Amino acid sequence: MSKPLNPTHRVPASLVSSKTKLRMNVIMVIVLVLYILSSYMTNASVLRFDQAFFANVWNMVVQLFPPNWAYAGVVWEKLLETLKMAFVATTIAGILCIPFSLLAANNIVQNKFLYNFIKMFLNIMRTIPELILAVVFVGLFGIGVFPGIVALIIFSLGILAKLISETVESIDMNPLEAVRASGGNTLQVIWYAVVPQVLPQFVSFTLYVFEINVRASVVLGFVGAGGIGLILRQQMNFLSYQNVSTIIVITFVIVVIVDYISNKVRRGLV
Amino acid sequence: MNTALPPKPQKNPLKIIRNYGFGLGFLALFIWSFATLPIPWGRIFSQRTIDNIDRVIPKLLNPDFTFAEKVLNYMMETLFIAFAGSFMAAILAVPFGFLAAANINRNPFFNTLGKWILNADRTFPEILLALIFVVAIGPGAFAGVLAIAIHSIGMLGKLYSEVIESIDMNVVEAMEANGANKIQIFFYGIMPQVIPEFMSYAIYRFEIDVRASTILGIIGAGGIGTLLVISSRNRNWDEVGMILLVIIIFVSVIDYFSSAVRKRIV
Numbered sequence: 104m105s106k107p108l109n110p111t112h113r114v115p116a117s118l119v120s121s122k123t124k125l126r127m128n129v130i131m132v133i134v135l136v137l138y139i140l141s142s143y144m145t146n147a148s149v150l151r152f153d154q155a156f157f158a159n160v161w162n163m164v165v166q167l168f169p170p171n172w173a174y175a176g177v178v179w180e181k182l183l184e185t186l187k188m189a190f191v192a193t194t195i196a197g198i199l200c201i202p203f204s205l206l207a208a209n210n211i212v213q214n215k216f217l218y219n220f221i222k223m224f225l226n227i228m229r230t231i232p233e234l235i236l237a238v239v240f241v242g243l244f245g246i247g248v249f250p251g252i253v254a255l256i257i258f259s260l261g262i263l264a265k266l267i268s269e270t271v272e273s274i275d276m277n278p279l280e281a282v283r284a285s286g287g288n289t290l291q292v293i294w295y296a297v298v299p300q301v302l303p304q305f306v307s308f309t310l311y312v313f314e315i316n317v318r319a320s321v322v323l324g325f326v327g328a329g330g331i332g333l334i335l336r337q338q339m340n341f342l343s344y345q346n347v348s349t350i351i352v353i354t355f356v357i358v359v360i361v362d363y364i365s366n367k368v369r370r371g372l373v
Numbered sequence: 374m375n376t377a378l379p380p381k382p383q384k385n386p387l388k389i390i391r392n393y394g395f396g397l398g399f400l401a402l403f404i405w406s407f408a409t410l411p412i413p414w415g416r417i418f419s420q421r422t423i424d425n426i427d428r429v430i431p432k433l434l435n436p437d438f439t440f441a442e443k444v445l446n447y448m449m450e451t452l453f454i455a456f457a458g459s460f461m462a463a464i465l466a467v468p469f470g471f472l473a474a475a476n477i478n479r480n481p482f483f484n485t486l487g488k489w490i491l492n493a494d495r496t497f498p499e500i501l502l503a504l505i506f507v508v509a510i511g512p513g514a515f516a517g518v519l520a521i522a523i524h525s526i527g528m529l530g531k532l533y534s535e536v537i538e539s540i541d542m543n544v545v546e547a548m549e550a551n552g553a554n555k556i557q558i559f560f561y562g563i564m565p566q567v568i569p570e571f572m573s574y575a576i577y578r579f580e581i582d583v584r585a586s587t588i589l590g591i592i593g594a595g596g597i598g599t600l601l602v603i604s605s606r607n608r609n610w611d612e613v614g615m616i617l618l619v620i621i622i623f624v625s626v627i628d629y630f631s632s633a634v635r636k637r638i639v
Contacts (some may be wrong), residue, residue: 134460137456137460138456138457138460140453141452141453141454141456141457141460142457142518144449144450144453144514145450145453145454145457145514145515145517145518145595146513146514146515147454147457147514147515147518147519151515156510159509159510160506160509160510162509163505163508163509164509184410184411187406187407187409187410188410190402190403190406191403191406191407191410194403226625227621227625230584230620230621230624230625230628231617231620231621232584232585232587232588232620234500234588234591234598235587235588235598235601235617235620238591238601238602238605238613239429239433239605239613239617241605242425242429242605242608242610242613243422243425243426243429244416244417244422244425245416245417245421245422247411247412247413247416248410248411248412249412249413249417252410252412318496318498319498321498321501322498322500322501325500325504325591325592326591326602335501335504336504336592339504339508351501355493355496355497358496359492359493359496362496
């Protein structure tokens with residue numbers, strides 16, 4: 104029989120050990136100190152949220168309304184260009200990513216060195232934001248939609264190749280062996296055993312990247328890489344805020360619609 | 374021995390027609406988009422572009438290391454912007470997460486409203502927000518911090534609400550049955566279950582925000598983008614090369630540490 108509980112025995116104050124508590128507190132203090140430091144360095148302390156701040160923001164918001172709907176025609180035209188840029192870039196990236204994603208899958212490529220090299224290359228490619236790529240390509244090709252499309256292709260290639268190579272790594276290897284055993288060459292193995300297994304994910308990820316690219320191509324115009332960002336910046340500089348709000352509202356609605364359709368399709372696929 | 378191949382499986386003709394129609398439609402859309410985009414092919418495939426590439430690429434690959442100190446200073450500002458922004462968002466997203474969580478907020482109207490606010494927030498690019506703040510409160514890092522914070526709330530709030538929806542409600546019910554009030558349920562029933570995931574997502578968002586805040590300077594909201602715009606306008610491509618190198622190194626290192634920490638938390 105177990106010993107009866109001692110009536111004077113105290114219930115532990117906490118389920119968490121004092122060591123864990125100490126560690127949590129130290130982490131909390133470090134995070135807080137880092138925050139105070141960053142808000143000091145960026146001049147973004149809580150004290151900035153005073154009356155003048157809200158007055159300024161309110162002033163800006165008031166000037167944005169009402170949107171100037173007469174300007175909508177220009178917006179549509181540029182927005183269509185933006186969507187086309189995103190579409191072309193995503194399609195090209197989708198085709199280009201196929202060899203990369205096969206090379207970056209460790210069950211297809213047995214060569215460790217090549218696999219690691221491609222992986223590292225893709226990782227580096229993904230660290231550079233598309234707008235910075237656009238700045239470089241505008242320097243190379245001059246102002247226009249072309250540098251924007253190239254920037255989007257390179258940026259989405261990094262994401263797509265990573266996502267799809269992970270899918271390829273998780274496929275069922277038995278069909279591959281079966282095709283190989285019946286005498287299929289490498290291309291036949293890929294076409295009959297790999298492609299059917301990854302196709303739904305491939306389409307789904309490509310749509311996802313299209314969503315990202317639509318959002319990204321909205322701002323590419325800020326650096327002269329074509330699309331709606333160009334007129335946004337221009338109208339901002341002219342201080343015609345009612346035109347700006349027209350651009351923002353229409354862009355926002357289109358982005359939401361694209362996201363919604365893409366989400367529905369993707370849910371149906373996977 | 375019978376060497377004949379097994380019969381090929383019959384395909385539904387309607388499906389074949391549908392697939393071909395889909396493919397052809399896609400192709401037509403692509404060709405139309407490509408053809409109607411105003412791309413000056415003559416200018417792109419010209420001697421000037423080749424000269425540009427000849428001039429720019431070697432310089433990009435030979436970064437100017439005397440410029441490194443200045444770049445590092447701006448990179449630190451970028452990190453501070455990202456940290457301040459994600460920290461604000463990590464805290465401000467908590468109420469939004471609870472608002473959008475269907476198991477805590479039982480009112481369908483406010484629940485849907487919360488979900489819609491977060492969705493709308495996520496689709497609004499941070500650089501647009503930054504542009505508005507730069508105009509409203511003047512250029513500088515503060516505008517960047519605000520843009521990062523407000524945009525991050527959208528994603529963090531959604532992820533938080535998913536975490537909250539997946540908690541074990543038995544604990545909450547048990548506490549309710551024992552007569553605990555709302556505050557006690559919040560601190561002892563819900564928070565211990567969600568804190569690790571909240572922290573993990575906040576760190577993940579910090580990773581994204583570092584990348585996002587590198588571009589804020591392009592429109593005057595502080596950070597390394599400020600330097601990038603100046604250097605690329607002056608065509609100092611060796612300086613741009615240095616900036617790219619610093620961004621690649623910092624982002625990779627932060628990604629690595631962040632995923633290591635996140636693996637330990639959850």
